[in-house]
Amino acid sequence: MKLRIANGRIINPASQMDSHHDIFISDGKIIAIADELADFVADQTIDASGQIVCPGLIDLCARLREPGQEHTATIDSETRAAVKGGITSLCIPPDTAPVIDTPAVIELIEDRAKKAGRAMVYTIGALTQNLQGDLLSEMLALKKAGCIGISNGMRPIKNTLILRRAMEYAATLDLTLFINASDPWLQAQGCIHEGTVSTRLGLGGIPEAAETIAIARDLLLIEKTGVSAHFHNISTGKGVDLIRDAQRKGLPVTADVSPHHLHLSEHDIGNYDSLSHVLPPLRSTRDREQLQQGLRDGVISAISSNHQPLDNDAKLGPFAETIPGISGLETLLPLTMKLVDDEELTLMQAIASLTCQPADILGIDAGHLKVGSAADLCIFDPNSHYECKPNAFISAGKNSPFAGWLFQNQVSHTIFNGKIVFRQE
Amino acid sequence: MTNNQLTAKGQLRHFLTIEGLKKPLLTEIMDRAEQFSGISTRHVKKVPLLRGKTIVNLFFENSTRTRTTFELAAKRLSADVMNLNINTSATSKGESLLDTLHNLESMHTDMFVVRHNQSGAAEFIAQHVAPHVSVINAGDGCHAHPTQAMLDMFTIRRHKGHFPNLRVAIIGDILHSRVARSQIQALSILGVGEIRVIGPKTLLPSDCETLGLHVYHDLESGLKDVDVVITLRLQLERMQGALLPSSREYFDCFGLTEEKLSFAKPDAIVMHPGPINRGVEIASAVADGPQSVILEQVTHGIAVRMAVMSMALGAQSELNEI
Numbered sequence: 186m187k188l189r190i191a192n193g194r195i196i197n198p199a200s201q202m203d204s205h206h207d208i209f210i211s212d213g214k215i216i217a218i219a220d221e222l223a224d225f226v227a228d229q230t231i232d233a234s235g236q237i238v239c240p241g242l243i244d245l246c247a248r249l250r251e252p253g254q255e256h257t258a259t260i261d262s263e264t265r266a267a268v269k270g271g272i273t274s275l276c277i278p279p280d281t282a283p284v285i286d287t288p289a290v291i292e293l294i295e296d297r298a299k300k301a302g303r304a305m306v307y308t309i310g311a312l313t314q315n316l317q318g319d320l321l322s323e324m325l326a327l328k329k330a331g332c333i334g335i336s337n338g339m340r341p342i343k344n345t346l347i348l349r350r351a352m353e354y355a356a357t358l359d360l361t362l363f364i365n366a367s368d369p370w371l372q373a374q375g376c377i378h379e380g381t382v383s384t385r386l387g388l389g390g391i392p393e394a395a396e397t398i399a400i401a402r403d404l405l406l407i408e409k410t411g412v413s414a415h416f417h418n419i420s421t422g423k424g425v426d427l428i429r430d431a432q433r434k435g436l437p438v439t440a441d442v443s444p445h446h447l448h449l450s451e452h453d454i455g456n457y458d459s460l461s462h463v464l465p466p467l468r469s470t471r472d473r474e475q476l477q478q479g480l481r482d483g484v485i486s487a488i489s490s491n492h493q494p495l496d497n498d499a500k501l502g503p504f505a506e507t508i509p510g511i512s513g514l515e516t517l518l519p520l521t522m523k524l525v526d527d528e529e530l531t532l533m534q535a536i537a538s539l540t541c542q543p544a545d546i547l548g549i550d551a552g553h554l555k556v557g558s559a560a561d562l563c564i565f566d567p568n569s570h571y572e573c574k575p576n577a578f579i580s581a582g583k584n585s586p587f588a589g590w591l592f593q594n595q596v597s598h599t600i601f602n603g604k605i606v607f608r609q610e
Numbered sequence: 611m612t613n614n615q616l617t618a619k620g621q622l623r624h625f626l627t628i629e630g631l632k633k634p635l636l637t638e639i640m641d642r643a644e645q646f647s648g649i650s651t652r653h654v655k656k657v658p659l660l661r662g663k664t665i666v667n668l669f670f671e672n673s674t675r676t677r678t679t680f681e682l683a684a685k686r687l688s689a690d691v692m693n694l695n696i697n698t699s700a701t702s703k704g705e706s707l708l709d710t711l712h713n714l715e716s717m718h719t720d721m722f723v724v725r726h727n728q729s730g731a732a733e734f735i736a737q738h739v740a741p742h743v744s745v746i747n748a749g750d751g752c753h754a755h756p757t758q759a760m761l762d763m764f765t766i767r768r769h770k771g772h773f774p775n776l777r778v779a780i781i782g783d784i785l786h787s788r789v790a791r792s793q794i795q796a797l798s799i800l801g802v803g804e805i806r807v808i809g810p811k812t813l814l815p816s817d818c819e820t821l822g823l824h825v826y827h828d829l830e831s832g833l834k835d836v837d838v839v840i841t842l843r844l845q846l847e848r849m850q851g852a853l854l855p856s857s858r859e860y861f862d863c864f865g866l867t868e869e870k871l872s873f874a875k876p877d878a879i880v881m882h883p884g885p886i887n888r889g890v891e892i893a894s895a896v897a898d899g900p901q902s903v904i905l906e907q908v909t910h911g912i913a914v915r916m917a918v919m920s921m922a923l924g925a926q927s928e929l930n931e932i
Contacts, residue, residue, distance in 0.1 A: 387753030503728030
C-alpha cells in the first residue's frame with residue numbers, strides 16, 4: 186500500500202525539522218519526505234493541511250493489565266486507546282501476573298500485541314524473580330526473548346547487596362535498568378504527599394524524602410556498577426536536582442515524568458478525589474514547577490503516560506482504600522501540548538520528549554521521520570478544541586482526573602508500519 | 611471546592627467537618643444546644659422534633675461514648691434509632707461499603723451517623739447517599755470529629771464566655787487526632803486569640819506553623835497563661851512505628867500533672883475527649899480535680915448532638931414550640 190501525507194507541518198525533533206512537506210510511504214516504510222515524488226501513485230492520500238505531522242509517540246511506561254487482569258483491560262483494548270492518543274510504541278513494566286520473569290510471558294505479550302497489530306509493545310523484564318527482591322531473574326534469557334530493559338517495577342529492592350548484584354549483572358548484559366524510586370518504609374503509611382493537604386485531610390503522608398533517599402542510594406550504586414539506568418516517573422524537584430548532578434558527573438542516567446505530575450499538585454485532591462490518588466503522589470506546586478524546569482533543561486528527557494487503567498470500583502471508597510493510578514494513554518499528547526500553549530515548553534521540546542528522546546532511552550530505531558525507517562506517525566490538529574471526557578475513553582480505564590479539561594491538539598490519524606491504525610471520525 | 615454539607619440556602623444538610631463553615635452557623639449550633647440542654651434534666655426527657663424519623667448509627671469502628679450519646683440524642687428527639695456495628699474487615703472493599711449503605715437506604719433511613727477508621731469516609735458516604743438522607747460524621751480516621759469539636763466549643767463557651775481573648779493549648783498526638791483537627795478549625799473560626807499545640811515532633815504535623823498554630827515542645831512554656839487546656843488521648847499503638855519510646859516517658863514529658871497545670875492560668879479548665887488513659891496523658895488528680903470539666907463534656911455531647919441532628923433534618927421551624 187502506498188500512502189501520501191500531504192500538506193502537513195512536519196515536526197521531526199531528531200533532525201530539528203519544522204517545515205511543510207509531503208511524506209511518501211510504501212510497504213510500511215517512509216520512502217521520501219519531499220514536495221513531490223516522481224512515479225509515486227498513492228493508494229490513499231491524507232490531507233494534513235493545518236495539521237502537525239510528527240513521529241508516532243513512544244510511551245516508556247503503560248500498564249495494559251494483560252496477562253493477569255484481563256477483566257480490567259487487555260492488550261487489545263489498551264493498544265486501541267494508545268493509537269487514539271497517537272502512541273505507536275509503548276513499554277510494559279514487569280508487574281503483570283505472572284510477572285515478566287520468563288521468556289514465556291514475553292512471548293505471550295508479543296503474540297497478543299502482534300495480533301492486535303496497532304502498536305509496537307515492548308516488555309521490560311523483571312530484575313528479580315517474581316519481583317520479590319531476593320533472587321536474580323534469568324536476565325540473559327529475558328534479553329534473548331526480546332525484553333528492552335529490566336526493572337523491579339513498583340516494588341523497590343530493599344536489600345542493597347542484592348540491588349548491587351542485580352545492577353552488576355544487568356550491566357554485564359548491557360541491559361538498561363528502569364527504576365521507580367521510592368523508599369518502602371517512608372512510603373508505607375502514606376497515600377498522598379506529606380504537606381499541608383495531608384495535614385488538612387488527615388491522610389498519611391509520603392514525604393519527599395521517600396523519593397530522594399531512593400534516588401540517592403541508587404545513584405551511588407549506579408556509579409559503582411556502571412549500569413545504565415532510567416528513573417521512571419520522578420515527582421519531586423529535589424529528585425530532579427539529584428539526577429542533574431549525576432548527569433553532570435557523567436553517569437549514564439535518564440529520567441521521565443508523567444503528565445499528571447506536570448499539571449497537577451497535592452491541592453487537586455480537593456475533598457478526597459480518589460481520581461487524583463496516584464503513586465508517586467501529586468506533590469507541591471513548587472515540585473511541579475521544578476519538574477517542568479527539569480524538562481526544559483533536558484535533565485528529564487521523556488514524558489510517559491504511566492497509564493494505569495482501573496475499573497470504576499477501584500476508585501469507589503474512602504481515599505486511602507482506593508487503588509492508585511491514572512488512565513493516561515489518551516491524554517498524553519494533549520497534556521504535553523498544553524505545556525506548549527502555556528509557554529512552558531517549545532513545540533520541538535514537547536514533541537522530542539514524546540518521540541526521539543524516549544527512543545534514545547530505549548535504544549530503538551523509532552521516534553524519528555527518516556527515509557528507510559518504519560512509517561510510524563502521528564497527525565494531530567493544533568486548532569481542534571475538545572473537552573476531556575473520560576467516559577468516552579477507548580481505554581477500559583476511565584479513571585482520569587482531567588474530566589472537563591479543555592484540550593487542543595486532537596489526534597486525527599495514527600499510522601503504524603505504514604498502516605492507518607486510527608482515524609478520528 | 612464546594613461545601614456539600616450545606617444546602618443552597620446555607621443550612622446544614624450533612625455535618626462532615628468544621629472546615630469551611632461560618633461563625634454564625636457554629637454559634638447557632640451552640641445556641642440550640644443551650645436550649646436542648648434543659649431537656650435532659652426534665653421529668654420527661656423527650657421532645658417530638660424528630661418523631662417518625664429513622665436514624666442509623668453506622669459504626670465501622672468501636673466506640674462507646676460517642677455512639678451512646680448519639681443514640682440518646684436521637685431518642686430524646688423521638689427518632690427511631692438503629693445501631694449497627696460493622697466489622698471493617700468484612701467491608702474492606704469500597705463497593706461493599708456502598709452496598710451496605712444502599713441496603714440501609716432502601717429501608718427509608720433519614721440519617722446516617724457514621725464512624726469509620728478511614729479519613730474521608732463520611733465525605734465519601736455523603737457523596738453517595740440519596741438526596742433526602744443526611745450524614746453526620748462521628749469520626750473519620752485522622753480527619754474530623756466535628757460534633758466532638760462543637761461540644762468542646764460549647765463547654766468552653768459555658769465556662770469562658772467569649773472566644774477572642776482566650777489562649778487554648780492542645781497537648782499530645784495532634785498528627786493522628788481527628789478531634790484536634792476539628793477543634794483547631796472551630797477555634798480558628800470562632801476567633802480564639804491563640805491556639806497552641808504541645809507535643810513531640812513525632813506527633814505534630816510537619817507544617818503546624820503554616821496553619822497559624824503556635825508550637826511548643828514542653829508543657830512549662832506551652833501552658834503559660836493558658837485559659838483552656840485540652841489533653842488528647844494517646845493511642846497506645848503509637849509506641850509502634852517509633853513515634854514514642856514508652857508511655858512512661860510520654861507521661862514524664864507531656865502528662866498533665868497538677869504541677870504542670872499550675873503553669874496555666876489559675877482558672878484554666880482542663881478538657882479531654884475521652885476515653886482517658888490515666889497516668890499516660892493525664893494524672894488522676896487532674897482528671898478528677900476541680901479544674902476538670904471532662905464529665906461535663908460528655909453531658910454536653912448529648913445536647914450538641916441533638917442540635918446538629920435536628921438542624922440537619924430541617925426541624926428548625928418547630929424548635930420554637932419546645
